[in-house]
Amino acid sequence: MHVITAEHVIYHFTPNMEPKWRVPAGADIEIHCVDGLGGTIRTENDLYVAVEYDHVNDATGPISVEGAEPGDILSFRIDRIRVASDQGCTLLIPGFGLHGEQITEARTRISKITDGSALVLGRFEVPLRPMLGTIGVAPREGRWDTVTPHDHGGNLDTSDVRAGVHVFLPVNQPGALLAMGDAKAVMGDGEVCSTGVEVPVVVTGRLEVLRGRSIERPMIETETEWITIGSAKEYLDACRLANGDMVALLAEANSLSWEDAYVLSSVVSDLRVSQVVDPLLTVRCCVPKDYVKSLFDRLERVR
Amino acid sequence: MHVITAEHVIYHFTPNMEPKWRVPAGADIEIHCVDGLGGTIRTENDLYVAVEYDHVNDATGPISVEGAEPGDILSFRIDRIRVASDQGCTLLIPGFGLHGEQITEARTRISKITDGSALVLGRFEVPLRPMLGTIGVAPREGRWDTVTPHDHGGNLDTSDVRAGVHVFLPVNQPGALLAMGDAKAVMGDGEVCSTGVEVPVVVTGRLEVLRGRSIERPMIETETEWITIGSAKEYLDACRLANGDMVALLAEANSLSWEDAYVLSSVVSDLRVSQVVDPLLTVRCCVPKDYVKSLFDRLERVR
Numbered sequence: 174m175h176v177i178t179a180e181h182v183i184y185h186f187t188p189n190m191e192p193k194w195r196v197p198a199g200a201d202i203e204i205h206c207v208d209g210l211g212g213t214i215r216t217e218n219d220l221y222v223a224v225e226y227d228h229v230n231d232a233t234g235p236i237s238v239e240g241a242e243p244g245d246i247l248s249f250r251i252d253r254i255r256v257a258s259d260q261g262c263t264l265l266i267p268g269f270g271l272h273g274e275q276i277t278e279a280r281t282r283i284s285k286i287t288d289g290s291a292l293v294l295g296r297f298e299v300p301l302r303p304m305l306g307t308i309g310v311a312p313r314e315g316r317w318d319t320v321t322p323h324d325h326g327g328n329l330d331t332s333d334v335r336a337g338v339h340v341f342l343p344v345n346q347p348g349a350l351l352a353m354g355d356a357k358a359v360m361g362d363g364e365v366c367s368t369g370v371e372v373p374v375v376v377t378g379r380l381e382v383l384r385g386r387s388i389e390r391p392m393i394e395t396e397t398e399w400i401t402i403g404s405a406k407e408y409l410d411a412c413r414l415a416n417g418d419m420v421a422l423l424a425e426a427n428s429l430s431w432e433d434a435y436v437l438s439s440v441v442s443d444l445r446v447s448q449v450v451d452p453l454l455t456v457r458c459c460v461p462k463d464y465v466k467s468l469f470d471r472l473e474r475v476r
Numbered sequence: 477m478h479v480i481t482a483e484h485v486i487y488h489f490t491p492n493m494e495p496k497w498r499v500p501a502g503a504d505i506e507i508h509c510v511d512g513l514g515g516t517i518r519t520e521n522d523l524y525v526a527v528e529y530d531h532v533n534d535a536t537g538p539i540s541v542e543g544a545e546p547g548d549i550l551s552f553r554i555d556r557i558r559v560a561s562d563q564g565c566t567l568l569i570p571g572f573g574l575h576g577e578q579i580t581e582a583r584t585r586i587s588k589i590t591d592g593s594a595l596v597l598g599r600f601e602v603p604l605r606p607m608l609g610t611i612g613v614a615p616r617e618g619r620w621d622t623v624t625p626h627d628h629g630g631n632l633d634t635s636d637v638r639a640g641v642h643v644f645l646p647v648n649q650p651g652a653l654l655a656m657g658d659a660k661a662v663m664g665d666g667e668v669c670s671t672g673v674e675v676p677v678v679v680t681g682r683l684e685v686l687r688g689r690s691i692e693r694p695m696i697e698t699e700t701e702w703i704t705i706g707s708a709k710e711y712l713d714a715c716r717l718a719n720g721d722m723v724a725l726l727a728e729a730n731s732l733s734w735e736d737a738y739v740l741s742s743v744v745s746d747l748r749v750s751q752v753v754d755p756l757l758t759v760r761c762c763v764p765k766d767y768v769k770s771l772f773d774r775l776e777r778v779r
Contacts, residue, residue: 263739271712272716280735282736291743293739293744294736294739294740297744297767299743299744360742361743361744361746363719363742363746363747364742365719365738366739367742369743408711408712416574416668427599429597432579435668435669436568436669437596439573439670440594440672441596441600441664442664442666443664443666443749444664444752446747446748446749449711449715449747456749463600
């Protein structure tokens with residue numbers, strides 16, 4: 174087990190960021206992540222008054238995976254996301270979030286975490302569904318702050334990035350250069366106020382490098398579904414990316430024309446909201462495995 | 477049981493549309509609906525080349541509910557949506573749908589319907605999930621074609637409008653003037669190509685009129701959730717409507733400030749895509765009943 178501590182975090186994904194850890198392909202890893210506020214919010218008197226894009230959403234990493242080359246796929250099987258605190262915070266930030274213009278004063282709500290639930294507002298026992306808000310790799314180009322999602326991953330704020338799934342990311346640079354953080358003990362789809370119950374976590378899982386085909390954007394395989402993910406400034410563009418990738422998968426997996434795959438996707442795949450509050454919007458497209466049985470099984474596992 | 481046949485359909489919801497049927501409040505009804513193409517598409521050689529807003533999405537009605545007055549809530553408990561054909565159609569229409577600019581030729585796909593599933597593309601057995609695409613009442617003002625969703629309902633294309641739920645609509649005009657149609661045997665959230673498996677249906681359920689509070693927009697109560705629905709030209713505006721209504725519900729049901737209800741909604745409610753292809757976009761916000769136990773139980777039932 175390779176232990177990756179939170180002693181080094183990034184606030185930007187860049188093509189040439191310097192790796193702080195190196196692990197072999199196929200490694201089992203344990204990654205420690207502070208919360209997305211860097212652990213600075215401890216009580217309801219600690220207020221977060223403005224989003225500082227260069228110092229928020231601390232992402233532990235970068236981790237270089239030996240052997241990963243551009244054009245490969247990085248696979249991260251998430252075995253567990255353990256909430257590593259007995260409390261988490263939810264924030265209202267002036268000008269930020271779906272109703273940001275109505276928020277004139279910062280507000281912090283602390284939820285106690287006990288026995289599988291978060292006690293929200295001191296009254297509501299909400300079952301935990303731990304997830305990673307931010308997970309990504311070095312991009313092909315550009316400098317992406319960890320608040321923004323795009324084709325390299327980043328701040329996808331997608332509730333399906335949870336234990337029991339495989340997250341697939343495109344390898345754009347040698348070593349892939351993975352980083353992650355911004356975990357939530359639980360968050361509703363949309364993340365309407367721009368936070369869930371923000372917590373530090375310890376993540377365990379296995380990293381693998383797949384060779385023989387590439388992907389353009391992040392994907393997820395759950396117990397029951399394949400998920401494509403699109404992020405864009407405009408909602409319909411994000412939908413077109415996520416559904417366009419899904420139509421291509423359905424065509425490939427079933428030897429269908431693009432047109433017939435599009436027909437099938439309209440009937441059997443669901444577009445779902447990931448988040449509506451980040452600088453780019455994120456939408457995912459989900460299809461039961463009945464319609465895409467296997468995708469990456471025959472690819473070479475790099476060792 | 478009051479039987480409402482498909483002998484009269486509307487293509488526009490208007491404030492002063494003339495009722496074709498009258499039923500008492502509390503009535504059990506059976507409504508017959510042709511498919512959204514008026515039954516014109518029977519084989520894969522029948523093509524639909526352009527959406528004619530004045531002659532598509534046939535909605536059976538209007539039905540005047542005796543005693544319903546502006547400010548009341550019309551409740552329709554849907555007991556069953558029976559698919560009334562052994563086949564349904566899915567259409568690619570040039571220039572229409574999420575990838576409409578890529579559709580240069582119309583295409584029709586017919587799915588056989590047997591034993592609880594639709595056989596899509598002659599190969600995929602897709603379990604039926606019958607739903608109504610269009611359900612609405614006379615609006616407060618304006619002339620709304622049945623392709624467009626708004627506060628009066630209309631073409632919500634929301635997959636939760638199915639058997640087992642209550643649909644709540646604002647009563648804007650005397651008698652409410654309900655109409656419905658545009659059913660799908662099954663449709664993915666998003667309705668990306670602008671159709672699901674389009675079918676005629678027979679709907680049974682109970683109409684009730686609730687008095688003592690009003691709603692601005694359609695809502696749904698399912699076995700497990702409360703759902704608010706927003707439609708707007710811009711996605712984030714639709715999200716603000718649906719989530720804004722949800723925040724108000726959470727505040728009302730739990731005696732919370734708006735700010736704390738907003739915090740709670742960010743953690744426990746999900747924004748979900750209804751459709752991304754109609755003239756206005758539709759988004760819904762869903763919350764488990766754990767957080768909104770009852771809303772309308774104490775309202776007067778008009779008799």
